[in-house]
Amino acid sequence: MNIVWFKKRLITIYSWKYIIFALIILVWCFAIWITSGILATRRIDLVVKRERQIAQSTADNIAANIYQRLSQVKNIPVVMAFDPSIASVLDSFFPDNKSSTLQINQKRDLFLADPELNAMTERLNEIRSKINLHTIFILNAAGDCIAAGKPPENPIFIGENYSDRLYFFSAQKGINGRQFAVGRTDRVNALFYSKPVLVSGRFIGAIVSRININNLTNLTLDQGVFVTDENGVVVLAEDRNILMKTLPGSTVLKLPEKDLKTVYRQDKLEILNILPWQLDGASDAVQWENSEYPFVYAHSVVNNEPVTVNVLRDLKEIVEIQHERVIWTVLVSGVGILSLLLVAGIALYIFSVSKHRQELLCLNERLNLEARTDALTGCANRRNFFELLESERQRGIRYSFPFSMLSLDIDHFKRINDLYGHPRGDQVLCHFVSIIGKNLRLTDRIGRVGGEEFNILLPQTVKSEANLIAERIREEVERSPALYEQMVISFTVSIGVAQWQLEKKETVNDFISRNDKALYEAKQRGRNQVVVDEGDTL
Structure with missing residues (x-):
């Protein structure tokens, strides 16, 4: 009887040991999972912060470069609008804003046959070549191009009518105009800047400068960099697949079909597939065109210009960090099951490294403060x-x-x-x-x-x-x-x-x-x- 009771008691004791051991293993695995999550989150935060800073810095640098280029382009019409010889030509050729009944070819032949307009065209070409500008052209009060400086290989603009362009509408109102549009003759994405020419307060025409979007910047655009116009349409990108697509929620989606055809030469614009990506440590990340990993997004509006530089930086490293977290958890948990002592040693090591890292951070912070502070008075050095x-x-x-x-x-x-x-x-x-x-x-x-x-x-x-x-x-x-x-x-x-x-x-x-x-x-x-x-x- 006593022997049977002793055996039952021994079995009960050993069962509790197994249960306790199993609980220790579960607690250990749970602790490792939580710890790996904290470390992974910290690394993710650092990666996201770094990539976001790089993206924003890249966007700002490209935007500044574009602004410098555009400043020169938009100032050309401003200067030329005060040229009395141009005003004389415009005032004498078509002094009113009535549209000509002639066909484009007839108008072109008429303008090209005029020696004074030919001389004006040669002068525009000289100015264009000196400042490395794509096109400068002069519109009369009806919106007809009467003289143009352009590259020899490009179609002839003379004779074309641009009275439906926004930059011409602005000039008619007596104010400077600007617009992104697809070129009517060469179908190239470009920015246009206009300046009205006035005589005694009367509108007689406009000076227009044009820069092709491909020439906006002399910097090389990476795969994740693209430029959008004021309506949110991608007009410049290394990735040709996203050109003339629009960002979600852009104002271009509210434009009537007529304006789409006039400005973009398209009946409908495809919307880029950009969705939020919910991820610990990167809640503001996005999914770009069905990508398998998240991106951080930054943009910089070119100062007072109708273009915005957009930069995407991939966060592949975050996915790798998550995979590493799972692998690390399994390995460390297995080591913990085999040897609790080894786990204790690893925990002690992690604690020591963390403490040492914190001490280094504090020391660096103190050294940085000392480097920027007057030691005697405590004020800035x-x-x-x-x-x-x-x-x-x-x-x-x-x-x-x-x-x-x-x-x-x-x-x-x-x-x-x-x-x-x-x-x-x-x-x-x-x-x-x-x-x-x-x-x-x-x-x-x-x-x-x-x-x-x-x-x-x-x-x-x-x-x-x-x-x-x-x-x-x-x-x-x-x-x-x-x-x-x-x-x-x-x-x-x-x-x-x-x-x-x-x-x-x-x-x-x-x-x-x-x-x-x-x-x-x-x-x-x-x-x-x-x-x-x-x-x-x-």
């Missing part, structure tokens, strides 16, 4: 401050924001060092910075640019406001001596004030030079003063 100043200048150019800067110099600081010693001089500098900090806004930045020389950047501040801030600092410094080991050290400060000149897009060096001159003037007037540079306006 010279290099960091000039970077901040250049950033503020770029922001001022982009958004037309004013900003000012104060140049401060502690009066007779060498005398303080000589009388009280360098440790007390350092204390004066720290005390000086603390006084300034109490009188600045959160957006203001102070930097130490020399021994006792400091600069203060005041964003969105005109010089009259900057003058008030400078005077407040000067008064506070004058009545707040530094205390060091029961020793009172009084000192004053001289301040130069200047406002950045937006209209001149003033360089950093010129701006600093004006600040220094104002500071020098304050010194010359006897120190402990604020002098405002009068080279700019409030």
Whole structure:
């Protein structure tokens, strides 16, 4: 009886051991799965962030290159519209906007037979070849092309009527026009820019410049780069399969069929297959044309132009990370089942590596902070401050924001060092910075640019406001001596004030030079003063 009970008890004990062991295995596998998910998510986040930055940078660079090219193209009609010889030709040839009853060939023969128009055509060809432009042509008030400079191999535009083009409508209204359209004679995608020619306020014609879409940029477009027009239609791409297709939800889908034929020479445009891709760590990724892996998408609108640069970057690496996660989980779980001790060692190793990585990140962050900060006062050092100043200048150019800067110099600081010693001089500098900090806004930045020389950047501040801030600092410094080991050290400060000149897009060096001159003037007037540079306006 006792033997039977003992056997049952032994079986029960061993059963619980198996259950506990199985639970440990399950917990271990679950922990490995969660851990691998966290690590995979981190890697995915880094990959997505990296690819998104590359995509946006690529789009911005190409957009800037296109804008530079288009700036030259659209300025040609603006300059030529004021040419009196062109105005004379237009005013005498067709002084009204009535459409001619002649056929295209008849009009072409008529225009080509005119010596004055032939001379104008030769002149347009000379201008076109000098600036590497595809086409320049002149339209009369009826929209007929009466003279054109073009490549020899291209069809003749002269005699064609373009009165149905949007850029011509704009010119008729007396404003500059622009439009993407498929060329009527050569069926090439192109951008057109127009400028009206007016005589005594009367519209007599227009100057039109054209650039083929293929010549928008001198940069090589990768497979994932394409350009869309203002209606969302792909007009330039390395992948020919997506040309003249449209992005989902684009405005071109709302255009009537007549406008599609006029502008794009097509009855219907195919919509690109772009769908959201739900993926941990890349929720904003997209599926591109039934791809097996996600893409990140970035775009950059060319400044004030009807084209947008679009960039796609594939995230194949994410799929590989997910596959690696599964494989890693299976392998580590198997190793854990075979040896819990080995698992403990791996866990300890992972913990150690993670801790070491965190320490390296903290150390790098601290080193980066030290490289950009003045060790004594804690404010920005010279290099960091000039970077901040250049950033503020770029922001001022982009958004037309004013900003000012104060140049401060502690009066007779060498005398303080000589009388009280360098440790007390350092204390004066720290005390000086603390006084300034109490009188600045959160957006203001102070930097130490020399021994006792400091600069203060005041964003969105005109010089009259900057003058008030400078005077407040000067008064506070004058009545707040530094205390060091029961020793009172009084000192004053001289301040130069200047406002950045937006209209001149003033360089950093010129701006600093004006600040220094104002500071020098304050010194010359006897120190402990604020002098405002009068080279700019409030």
